Amino acid sequence: MKVIWNDKIVDRNEVKIDMEDRGYQFADGIYDVVRAYNGKFFTLDEHVDRFFRGACQTDLELPFSKEELKERLTTLIKINQIDTGNVYFQITRGIASPRNHTYPDPEVVAPVFTASATVVPRDxxxxxxxxxxxxxxxxxxxxxxxxxxxxxxxxxxxxxxxxxxxxxxxxxxxxxxxxxxxxxxxxxxxxxxxxxxxxxxxxxxxxxxxxxxxxxxxxxxxxxxxxxxxxxxxxxxxxxxxxxxxxxxxxxxxxxxxxxxxxxxxxxxxxxxxxxxxxxxxxxxxxxx
Ligand SMILES: Cc1ncc(COP(=O)(O)O)c(C=O)c1O
Incomplete structure (x- = not known):
């Protein structure tokens, strides 16, 4: 299975999540789930809008534009040949050490983005x-x-x-x-x-x-x-x-x-x-x- 890890498409087993990723330690991140039917996204704009709103509400600086995110997700379903299925995508505030509740400086700590796609037929x-x-x-x-x-x-x-x-x-x-x-x-x-x-x-x-x-x-x-x-x-x-x-x-x-x-x-x-x-x-x- 191919997944997105930051700005790359990689094999799922190549992904390495750091134990000091703030998503892992604090659940400091946001996500969304969008569905594809017939290999095409349904209501992708609305999901991407909500994701950007969530980033804004949590002061999380996203490293891509809405268009870039949509392009990446579209590549992901194509590469995995998803016909009807779900795409999960999330971003965390990144890897910051030592552990500290305060948000790290976004100039120093980059967020970590991951996305995966799974075939899920309609039930x-x-x-x-x-x-x-x-x-x-x-x-x-x-x-x-x-x-x-x-x-x-x-x-x-x-x-x-x-x-x-x-x-x-x-x-x-x-x-x-x-x-x-x-x-x-x-x-x-x-x-x-x-x-x-x-x-x-x-x-x-x-x-x-x-x-x-x-x-x-x-x-x-x-x-x-x-x-x-x-x-x-x-x-x-x-x-x-x-x-x-x-x-x-x-x-x-x-x-x-x-x-x-x-x-x-x-x-x-x-x-x-x-x-x-x-x-x-x-x-x-x-x-x-
Ligand atoms: C708590 C909660 N409420 C509502 C929804 C429905 O949201 P959506 O229709 O965008 O999938 C979800 C979906 O995951 C949810 O987790």
């Missing part, structure tokens, strides 16, 4: 069947809008959900649903879609942008406002969204069915609109569906 069967979820307190920090490589809070929540026999953790702060451990959260009540507004408590999902557009095109009303765990449990439909799972029905929460306990008509419609947008950008997916 249409799962998108039809849906997943289960468990309600878990959101104990993460107050900068959830930054796509930080520090994901301990997220993985602890997901692990709790798995211990409860569920696929995903639906997070809440004092009873108000924020998002999931690795996706945004949505519910449907009486024909209206609800999802948490952007801000510091959730990651502004790129899939969320696409689904908001889809809902508008489909004429389905959306309220970007907070809803409670109680309201969620009485919802007609629930679903989560992310680059890798698209719009994923949540059919059961803490062992109780959501609505009919099956994928609902609104998420079904959004999935169709999402697919249309993917096909507009990347070409027909019929052979994959």
């Amino acid at each position: 249409q069967e799962k998108m039809n069947r849906g997943i289960t979820a468990s309600i878990i307190p959101d104990t993460r920090w107050l900068h959830c809008d930054i796509k930080s490589i520090s994901l301990l809070g997220n993985i602890m929540a997901k692990h709790e959900a798995h211990k409860n026999g569920a696929d995903e953790a639906v997070l809440h702060r004092d009873g108000a649903v924020t998002e999931c451990s690795s996706s945004n959260m949505w519910m449907v009540k009486d024909g209206t879609i609800y999802t948490h507004p952007d801000g510091n408590l959730i990651l502004p999902g790129v899939t969320k942008i696409v689904l908001l557009r889809a809902a508008e095109k489909a004429g389905i009303p959306v309220k970007e406002e907070t809803f409670t765990v109680e309201q969620l449990k009485n919802a007609d439909e629930a679903f989560s969204s992310s680059t890798t799972i698209e719009a994923m029905p949540i059919i059961e929460i803490d062992g109780c069915p959501v609505g009919s306990g099956k994928k609902g008509p609104i998420v079904e419609k959004l999935q169709q609109y999402y697919l249309n947008e993917v096909e507009e950008q990347c070409g027909s997916l019929r052979q994959n569906v």
Whole structure:
């Protein structure tokens, strides 16, 4: 497998990560995940924009322009012959010794960039069947809008959900649903879609942008406002969204069915609109569906 390591494309086993890399010691870095269909990126601009925003929020000086980053990622999927798959890219603040919390001088310490690409087919069967979820307190920090490589809070929540026999953790702060451990959260009540507004408590999902557009095109009303765990449990439909799972029905929460306990008509419609947008950008997916 070929990967990017700083400005080079190398074999994965050639990459050497220093034990004093600030990503390794402090989780001092940011990342993003973008999906390719038919060998073409979907919503690459939005992912790159979020990455640059995160760099700005964390005072991390990026060693490339948006165009240069897009060129590198495009080369990566070509060289690995990725048809449908995910590209993970991250940057850390670099290798600074001795260990010190203070940011190092960017004139002296260069950031470390890595990226890899993996084939991941669409799981249409799962998108039809849906997943289960468990309600878990959101104990993460107050900068959830930054796509930080520090994901301990997220993985602890997901692990709790798995211990409860569920696929995903639906997070809440004092009873108000924020998002999931690795996706945004949505519910449907009486024909209206609800999802948490952007801000510091959730990651502004790129899939969320696409689904908001889809809902508008489909004429389905959306309220970007907070809803409670109680309201969620009485919802007609629930679903989560992310680059890798698209719009994923949540059919059961803490062992109780959501609505009919099956994928609902609104998420079904959004999935169709999402697919249309993917096909507009990347070409027909019929052979994959
Ligand atoms: C915590 C969290 N929220 C939301 C999302 C959805 O973001 P996107 O739609 O850009 O993949 C993710 C994706 O990884 C995530 O980790």
